Amino acid sequence: MDLTFSSEQEILQDSAVKFAQKACGLDQYKKSLEADGQCHPDIWKQFAEFGWLSLAVPEAAGGFGGATLDMALVAEALGAGLVIEPFVAGALLPCSVFSESAAQKHEALLGKVAEGSEQLAVAYAERAGRFDPRFCETTAQAADDKFLITGSKHCVFNAPNAAHLIVSARTGDTVGLYLVPRNAPGLSIDAYDVLGGGTAANLLLDKVSVSSDAQVGNLETLERALDRAAVVSCAQVLGGMTALLERTTNYLRTRKQFGVPIGSFQVLQHRVVDMFIEIEQSRSMVMMASSKADSDNTAERMRAVSAAKAHLCKTSKFVAQQAVQLHGGIGMTEELDVGHYFRQLTAFSIRYGDREFHLSRFEAQPEPSA
């Protein structure tokens, strides 16, 4: 058992924390909301310069080939900084779905992602399957040396910003992932902003034709990548929870009613303690899941990730709700960052699987021997 970080990880964490403190926060967040695709070019550029966009690019394709923990450390800082740029949806998740051979083949594309000049998006969810990547009614029909992809995809995060979409589609019993240019004929995109910042789209694919080397991954790489995305999102929301606790304790110290700081009221004191305790428990779950997200043992990985995601879906909601409650009216407004964290934490409970999905998936895994 070694719960220390490597020196590289400490540097990564340190730079992310400093960046979030210096360059991020409510003002930048508001600028980002107004930016094209809710992704501010200055922020994205710095992501690239820090090397964060290459963290999930395999070494074989010239990337950093990092561990999930590396990405989690960055994400936690970004979450604390109220950052909405699509670190997970636009770079980390799509780069993680590539099989090793596909990554080599698409080194140029991944290079562009790493340098920040292109973004991607992964289209796996379908409305009737809710959050389940195994539910895939979209088909890829082999025709000559092409595939024709037909179906619909639901709530594809960051799709409006993506130059290429990575679409899951079924051929018989097998699900493959296909790289589809955004302007491919037959592809229509219904784009929208999402709760808490960022964008998404619903896709309709009508015999969209892609070349046979467009297959970049399969169900296994997709599930592994989604697990990584879930853990990194957990870390990001943990950053938000921590920020909310700090805002709330500050407010309780300074806000006065009845001639005393409201932090002198025992009921509010205990509420803050409950927030703190839940955050520490959540941090333990994030550490646990980070350490197992890259495991080769699929059942172990899924158990760990689903446990953490389900747990944080619950605790993040509690923390967000209490932060607003303890701030009272001012917590309900767009003027304070508290309400914006609240939105992000609510969105987290849906992204990459809600509590119900992850509880069910946890239950479906075989028990480890004890």
Next chain:
Amino acid sequence: MDLTFSSEQEILQDSAVKFAQKACGLDQYKKSLEADGQCHPDIWKQFAEFGWLSLAVPEAAGGFGGATLDMALVAEALGAGLVIEPFVAGALLPCSVFSESAAQKHEALLGKVAEGSEQLAVAYAERAGRFDPRFCETTAQAADDKFLITGSKHCVFNAPNAAHLIVSARTGDTVGLYLVPRNAPGLSIDAYDVLGGGTAANLLLDKVSVSSDAQVGNLETLERALDRAAVVSCAQVLGGMTALLERTTNYLRTRKQFGVPIGSFQVLQHRVVDMFIEIEQSRSMVMMASSKADSDNTAERMRAVSAAKAHLCKTSKFVAQQAVQLHGGIGMTEELDVGHYFRQLTAFSIRYGDREFHLSRFEAQPEPSA
């Protein structure tokens, strides 16, 4: 809408409240625990004298033929008085399972119950069916003008005190209720005391022979009677919850720590408020269910009763747990009545169906039109 009680009901309630205040409470409870079958003869005699033991005896059999609400009013007072005598299990429930014709036929027996000289018990549950009266693997095999009953029954409340047991048994698709003398050959009884006071037994029936006129009811009368028992138990536990609230607010006013009454601590104040609010909500559910327990609309009756029982299983546990917590160490002891109410409330959550059983049964009922 008329939420007042009839003058008879007011008299009934008044006499029960006075009796519980005068004759019951912790000292009597301890005597009752030591009494034969945990039923003190003085108390039982007074039940008879008040007429409470004839409340559920049909008028056709010389009884009072009362409404469920009548019994609930008595039970609430008994619950507040920590009474453990088997008002429900030994008299009310068994008297309620008789069909009208059977009641007439067994007028003599029911008369003995009403006068307090005999007790009964209803044996319907089987281990593999948990709380479900429809689960009945015990069989009644017709043979000449007799039935031979074979099977096992689980946790038959008050069986050790009962001169006759009323046993549910299946003949083909039909479930009937049969009056079985306690000393019938082939019947073996494994008796035990139960949590919170009272007794029960597990039964084994091996070709127990009963005459053909021993059938006193069927599944329908059983379910109706069990619903009544559930509602009356809800009222009884409501009495216990109210007593616990009163004990707790008193304790908070008088117990001092840190130089002040502990009731001056806001966290404890709010806890008591939560108890109070849950009790008022529970009272509403008991009133609702009491008013519908005698409905001829079976689905409406079952919805109402299951809603109330499931609700009180939850709220009574909360109130019991908080009463102990707020009393601290002294609440954990047998010296104070608080701990004994705690046990009774815990036992309530199991008697006549737990929360899970009633939630599921609620879900199985058709929706009323709105």
Next chain:
Amino acid sequence: MNFDYSPEDEAFRDEVRQWMEANVDQRPRGAAPGYRAEKDVQFDWERKLAKKGWLTFAWPKEYGGTGWTATQRDIFETERARAGAPGTSPFGLMMLAPVLMKFGTEEQKKRYLPAIANVEDIWCQGYSEPGSGSDLASLKTTAVRSGDKYIVNGQKIWTTQAHWADKIFCLVRTSNEGAKQKGISFLLFDMNSKGVEVRPIVTIDGHHHLNEVFFTDVEVPVENLVGEEGQGWAIAKYLLTHERTGIAGVADNKAQLAKLKATVARDPVLKEDPHARRRLTELELDLMALEYTNLRTLARMDQGESPGPESSGLKVKGTEWQQAATEAFVEFGGHDAMAWHKQVEGVDPAYQTATARYNFMRAASIYGGSNEIQKNVLAKILIGL
């Protein structure tokens, strides 16, 4: 004892239901609780009710109200919510009006009540201030007597529909002597008075319902004082205890539950899911407890009694229920609840505004006396320390 409605009440329900079915515009408008209707939707609807004579459904007959019993009012609200119509805006009808009936001069009654009943005056409420939330009595907005006028200076906050309102009723400080409660007075004035400035507050649902209102040397005629100087706190307290049945929001909650159940029933995945079913069941049971508690209060009021102890928890439990229900909409919606301020094709209408409603509903346990304050008050009664 029974909870059955009388034949008269049943006939009344039929009448209201039929009228609602004929008169409520069925287009979805996002007018569910916590997500207020647009201004024109709100007041077109109120004018329709006024024409029918039902807008003042909670007023006594002597003031041109319906004179309905508490039970009838509840039936009306239930049918109104069932039909999907918005609740009436409370500030004039439910808050100022009973205050004027009790404390107003004949002149004030004549001047203000008909304009409320005819939807001519839209009112807002000036209570909270930036430094005075839970501790309302510490409010600082001053009204200084100067001849036949008060000169008002200060700031109010969280003022719902101030940007729509013609008039405001305000708690102001007319004295700094003695207990802070004793220096508070209840004042009415026009929102278009010189020196009144309204600034919007956008809430976390992304919408503009609330405002800050600034007063700079606003001149208010002395005849706009309700009651006497220093009586403002007593008036505010009267108002708080005046109407308790609406507070649990049972009528709208029942409509919400019906909508939630219908939504799950048509959702191909959730309708088979035992955990979604169980969540609906738990919401339904909690709402039943709230509903029957409310009925107990109605029954007392119909007998001319005050609400009993059962009513004390209605606000706490009611708002907790509303919050739990809006949360369920978001979770059932899942990906369909993610779209922000956009109607996305194919999304069930129930999920369309789910997140905005969930977000805004967090206010329910804050405004009108936070749930913590409610519990403080109840604790005082229960423990008495």
Next chain:
Amino acid sequence: MNFDYSPEDEAFRDEVRQWMEANVDQRPRGAAPGYRAEKDVQFDWERKLAKKGWLTFAWPKEYGGTGWTATQRDIFETERARAGAPGTSPFGLMMLAPVLMKFGTEEQKKRYLPAIANVEDIWCQGYSEPGSGSDLASLKTTAVRSGDKYIVNGQKIWTTQAHWADKIFCLVRTSNEGAKQKGISFLLFDMNSKGVEVRPIVTIDGHHHLNEVFFTDVEVPVENLVGEEGQGWAIAKYLLTHERTGIAGVADNKAQLAKLKATVARDPVLKEDPHARRRLTELELDLMALEYTNLRTLARMDQGESPGPESSGLKVKGTEWQQAATEAFVEFGGHDAMAWHKQVEGVDPAYQTATARYNFMRAASIYGGSNEIQKNVLAKILIGL
């Protein structure tokens, strides 16, 4: 960063597991947490451990302990609980011993520590008094110096295993001057001293674990004072912060969860019930969070650091979990949990003592500083008011 055990730790686990399998009596004994083992079961087991050299598993080597790392101690406890053996009685081993190591004289160490290590002396703890529960510092039991003795008068309450104990360590008041904490001293004496009377307290599980202990002119040699007069409060606080990892009860909780899962798996009805399954899942997730929080603390301690902020919630969350688990046993047991103090044929052993354990476990959030007190302490740190 990883939570993987080192090969050495894994080997250690194997060794402990094998020994436990060979040495733990497998008859069910109701020795689960909250439901204490019988006296002979408890101390026979401790003597077995002592013989193996593992009883003092938490002691440093210089005092004859194992000198294990925090991780090894946790592995030991996990394997001990997994095997169904009772935890060691904490009063001598885990409470008095570290106090003596830190504050005791050489003479005291020599006199008491070996007798603890050899299960010769059974200790109990005299802290709480009838008037001093959460407000422990208000304790009134006096020790008045008289020559080379203290004369002790007063009463202790909630004294676990006082009826088994040979000796007691007590907080007593030696001064009424200044702050009440400053007048408290830490005293050791024999339970068979003249003037010591033990009266049983039966708790709501129907068993006798606790006692009242009365002192009437008990004579205690002055050399039985630990530390100095007035240092008692500091010693008690040292003890509270000394060992935090055991406090969450993770080792026993894991054994409880395994037992609960196994029970459901062999229950023909519950094993098919999605709601029972979901309840297990939620318990399992909450326990994972607790377990990994505990591991974070262990990792710090293995590095020679003090427990971090993560450890502060361990007691609150740990006891909440224990209470939830015992409640689940009762509910899963249903009718089989109804029998009171009788083994009924055919009842799953897991349900046999379910209600007694549920009842007794309510104490977990009361003793050792109630959860409310724990939160007061944490609030002070977080808000600092």
